[in-house]
Amino acid sequence: RINPTRLISRVERLGKIGALEGGGVCRLALTPSEKLGRDHLVAEMKALGLDVAIDPIGNIFGARKGRREGPAVMLGSHIDTVATGGLYDGALGVLAGLEVIATLNEGNIETDLPVVVAAFTNEEGARFAPDMLGSLVFVGGLSLAEALDIVSIDGKRLGEELEAIGYAGTDQGPEEVAAYFELHIEQGPVLEDEKVEIGAVLGVQGISWTELTIRGRSAHAGTTPIRLRRDAGLAAARIAAGVGAFVRSMGGDQVGTVGASTLTPNLVNVVAETAVMTVDLRNPDEGLLQVAEAKLTALIEQIAGEEEVTIERRSLARFEPVDFAPALIETIDGTARVLGFSTRRLFSGAGHDAQMLARIAPAAMIFVPSVKGISHNITEYTEPADLANGANVLLQVTLKQALP
Amino acid sequence: RINPTRLISRVERLGKIGALEGGGVCRLALTPSEKLGRDHLVAEMKALGLDVAIDPIGNIFGARKGRREGPAVMLGSHIDTVATGGLYDGALGVLAGLEVIATLNEGNIETDLPVVVAAFTNEEGARFAPDMLGSLVFVGGLSLAEALDIVSIDGKRLGEELEAIGYAGTDQGPEEVAAYFELHIEQGPVLEDEKVEIGAVLGVQGISWTELTIRGRSAHAGTTPIRLRRDAGLAAARIAAGVGAFVRSMGGDQVGTVGASTLTPNLVNVVAETAVMTVDLRNPDEGLLQVAEAKLTALIEQIAGEEEVTIERRSLARFEPVDFAPALIETIDGTARVLGFSTRRLFSGAGHDAQMLARIAPAAMIFVPSVKGISHNITEYTEPADLANGANVLLQVTLKQALP
Ligand SMILES: NC(=O)NCCC(=O)O
Numbered sequence: 001r002i003n004p005t006r007l008i009s010r011v012e013r014l015g016k017i018g019a020l021e022g023g024g025v026c027r028l029a030l031t032p033s034e035k036l037g038r039d040h041l042v043a044e045m046k047a048l049g050l051d052v053a054i055d056p057i058g059n060i061f062g063a064r065k066g067r068r069e070g071p072a073v074m075l076g077s078h079i080d081t082v083a084t085g086g087l088y089d090g091a092l093g094v095l096a097g098l099e100v101i102a103t104l105n106e107g108n109i110e111t112d113l114p115v116v117v118a119a120f121t122n123e124e125g126a127r128f129a130p131d132m133l134g135s136l137v138f139v140g141g142l143s144l145a146e147a148l149d150i151v152s153i154d155g156k157r158l159g160e161e162l163e164a165i166g167y168a169g170t171d172q173g174p175e176e177v178a179a180y181f182e183l184h185i186e187q188g189p190v191l192e193d194e195k196v197e198i199g200a201v202l203g204v205q206g207i208s209w210t211e212l213t214i215r216g217r218s219a220h221a222g223t224t225p226i227r228l229r230r231d232a233g234l235a236a237a238r239i240a241a242g243v244g245a246f247v248r249s250m251g252g253d254q255v256g257t258v259g260a261s262t263l264t265p266n267l268v269n270v271v272a273e274t275a276v277m278t279v280d281l282r283n284p285d286e287g288l289l290q291v292a293e294a295k296l297t298a299l300i301e302q303i304a305g306e307e308e309v310t311i312e313r314r315s316l317a318r319f320e321p322v323d324f325a326p327a328l329i330e331t332i333d334g335t336a337r338v339l340g341f342s343t344r345r346l347f348s349g350a351g352h353d354a355q356m357l358a359r360i361a362p363a364a365m366i367f368v369p370s371v372k373g374i375s376h377n378i379t380e381y382t383e384p385a386d387l388a389n390g391a392n393v394l395l396q397v398t399l400k401q402a403l404p
Numbered sequence: 405r406i407n408p409t410r411l412i413s414r415v416e417r418l419g420k421i422g423a424l425e426g427g428g429v430c431r432l433a434l435t436p437s438e439k440l441g442r443d444h445l446v447a448e449m450k451a452l453g454l455d456v457a458i459d460p461i462g463n464i465f466g467a468r469k470g471r472r473e474g475p476a477v478m479l480g481s482h483i484d485t486v487a488t489g490g491l492y493d494g495a496l497g498v499l500a501g502l503e504v505i506a507t508l509n510e511g512n513i514e515t516d517l518p519v520v521v522a523a524f525t526n527e528e529g530a531r532f533a534p535d536m537l538g539s540l541v542f543v544g545g546l547s548l549a550e551a552l553d554i555v556s557i558d559g560k561r562l563g564e565e566l567e568a569i570g571y572a573g574t575d576q577g578p579e580e581v582a583a584y585f586e587l588h589i590e591q592g593p594v595l596e597d598e599k600v601e602i603g604a605v606l607g608v609q610g611i612s613w614t615e616l617t618i619r620g621r622s623a624h625a626g627t628t629p630i631r632l633r634r635d636a637g638l639a640a641a642r643i644a645a646g647v648g649a650f651v652r653s654m655g656g657d658q659v660g661t662v663g664a665s666t667l668t669p670n671l672v673n674v675v676a677e678t679a680v681m682t683v684d685l686r687n688p689d690e691g692l693l694q695v696a697e698a699k700l701t702a703l704i705e706q707i708a709g710e711e712e713v714t715i716e717r718r719s720l721a722r723f724e725p726v727d728f729a730p731a732l733i734e735t736i737d738g739t740a741r742v743l744g745f746s747t748r749r750l751f752s753g754a755g756h757d758a759q760m761l762a763r764i765a766p767a768a769m770i771f772v773p774s775v776k777g778i779s780h781n782i783t784e785y786t787e788p789a790d791l792a793n794g795a796n797v798l799l800q801v802t803l804k805q806a807l808p
């Protein structure tokens with residue numbers, strides 16, 4: 001069994017780094033506050049006797065040797081957050097990994113395979129798109145060169161930001177992964193609603209992120225007749241409202257969000273010249289996600305025509321739905337039940353590093369409940385007992401894979 | 405007759421201050437670049453022998469003595485611009501005033517009444533609301549104390565910004581104004597469309613500016629079911645689209661613009677927590693403007709309910725339509741025709757300092773054509789001949805009022 005007090009203390013200590021007034025944290029990827037989080041993590045890994053490796057995209061790996069050199073059992077997640085993040089999203093998976101190591105150390109338990117705790121770079125995708133970037137590079141889904149060239153929402157090149165914080169590593173991560181487990185808060189309302197303690201995650205829904213750059217013509221808000229306008233702001237608003245409407249009309253599991261929208265010059269009496277906005281569409285069903293994307297395309301064409309603006313689109317991320325390894329899902333579900341927890345299988349609404357690891361190894365996830373389903377919000381919260389439950393499941397499934 | 409070459413040179417020299425790459429200028433009120441514009445203007449006034457006075461709201465007055473001390477004939481406008489401004493909006497009225505003074509000086513013409521050239525603070529309203537702020541304070545429509553406490557879009561207090569650039573004056577403007585003339589580019593398409601050289605402005609349409617602060621709840625874009633969202637961004641988009649729709653359905657002279665809209669935290673995968681947006685509604689008919697305002701109110705209430713967000717509203721500016729002095733309109737129109745120009749009477753779509761001066765003195769405006777009706781855009785342009793025509797009308801109407 002893991003030590004619940006020690007686990008909570010781990011979460012609280014990392015949560016102080018980048019802490020916001022009023023609660024929550026802001027550790028946007030590769031910013032100074034995230035660097036401090038990384039430094040803290042590396043120190044904790046070393047204190048637990050792990051061999052720390054930093055790879056060229058800044059992923060951090062802490063390895064505990066096994067009896068033999070074989071493929072690693074990896075426990076991972078991320079420590080970057082959105083700007084209005086909570087203490088648990090990502091951090092839990094990494095810190096519970098450390099807690100598993102501490103528990104193995106305490107019990108002098110030698111595993112057959114090495115156990116590696118991983119923290120992947122820029123999982124959130126809030127500062128650099130796409131999300132799950134570090135794990136995507138790790139599994140070979142995106143070249144290092146391309147990744148280093150990605151520009152942040154604040155105009156910085158990823159490669160330079162990585163150098164600036166000293167995390168452009170020269171090590172390699174584990175060469176082979178026997179199994180990947182990620183403990184994470186659900187970030188949605190299902191487990192809490194159904195009073196279920198542990199979620200065995202079936203997979204991750206498809207994710208489609210698009211950036212639209214709308215170009216109109218700045219004009220005087222008082223003197224320019226409506227028929228002569230090419231209002232980039234109105235076009236952006238109509239698209240955002242249109243996304244809201246078609247998502248509602250599709251119903252089911254379809255979600256869609258315009259989370260970012262920036263007008264230029266953004267002044268009360270100037271018709272906007274340009275608008276840059278993002279559209280986040282998700283569905284567990286690839287076919288339905290494509291329907292949503294087609295509706296977005298039609299909407300863009302309609303509005304571009306009606307408002308006489310040009311609209312340039314750029315894909316920021318596109319990941320098909322991913323299914324996790326059935327054997328590992330079964331292991332998680334069964335182990336949790338043996339430990340006395342109620343369980344449920346469910347899909348993930350959020351993207352996770354596990355979906356990238358699934359490309360190269362059996363991968364699966366353990367969810368614990370999120371109070372009111374709230375995440376990406378400073379009031380994100382998971383009960384201490386739930387954190388400990390999840391870490392105990394993580395410990396047991398790790399042992400099952402790493403012991404002979 | 406004024407000297408056209410010298411007038412153009414005045415416009416070009418001021419246009420270098422705050423010049424943008426690619427054309428146009430950015431001299432937002434009370435910024436360092438606008439301070440340089442003010443310094444330039446004061447130096448030009450002094451070179452022309454004018455007595456310069458700066459009042460406590462930063463309005464700049466350059467006075468040329470008359471034979472007697474009576475009320476002043478004032479020629480004015482503003483030198484602040486929007487962020488994507490042109491060289492003519494505001495600047496023309498002030499610089500043509502200087503050109504009138506230069507012409508009087510050259511001809512050794514002594515007027516009966518003093519002639520004062522005025523540049524009013526923060527006419528645009530782009531950085532501090534309301535627009536026409538300096539002239540509003542000058543005529544007593546807003547107390548100095550209240551004006552100094554206004555906070556800019558970049559969070560600065562007006563009083564401190566005025567001190568910072570050294571334009572918190574201690575002088576008084578003219579005690580009495582005999583007549584106020586403002587030469588301005590039309591900023592709209594009417595004169596050009598109808599190939600008319602001079603517009604005699606009948607008045608200014610009503611202006612209603614509202615700022616909305618929408619508060620929802622930040623949430624995860626992937627995991628939060630649509631029915632559980634309180635999406636401030638979607639609410640803002642629906643209101644902006646709704647303004648666009650009701651303005652189109654009202655037709656006639658109604659215009660409406662959402663020029664500024666800012667989401668927080670403004671990230672691709674976070675449902676927006678807050679949105680702050682502006683709504684600019686205008687109509688030459690006060691009754692119709694009130695109809696538009698009522699539609700806005702209904703829209704806000706509908707969307708607040710449907711999206712489960714709170715919406716706080718704040719009036720940034722509210723000015724009823726203003727009629728200029730019939731005798732001065734007649735003078736402008738008649739003088740222009742005597743000079744051989746085609747004329748037309750028309751309403752102004754933009755707000756102008758003249759509408760504030762109209763509260764304390766007979767006031768009127770001279771419009772010259774704007775190419776393609778474009779303004780608040782770096783491609784704003786007026787032909788040199790039109791600039792000169794306008795300045796010649798300004799000279800003649802000034803003489804009519806200021807000579808005995
Ligand atoms: N777990 C998580 O919040 N991932 C961020 C990527 C996304 O799903 O938007």
Ligand SMILES: NC(=O)NCCC(=O)O
Nearest residue numbers: 222269527528535754755
């Ligand atoms: N003339 C001018 O552009 N005034 C700015 C105030 C406004 O009409 O928005």
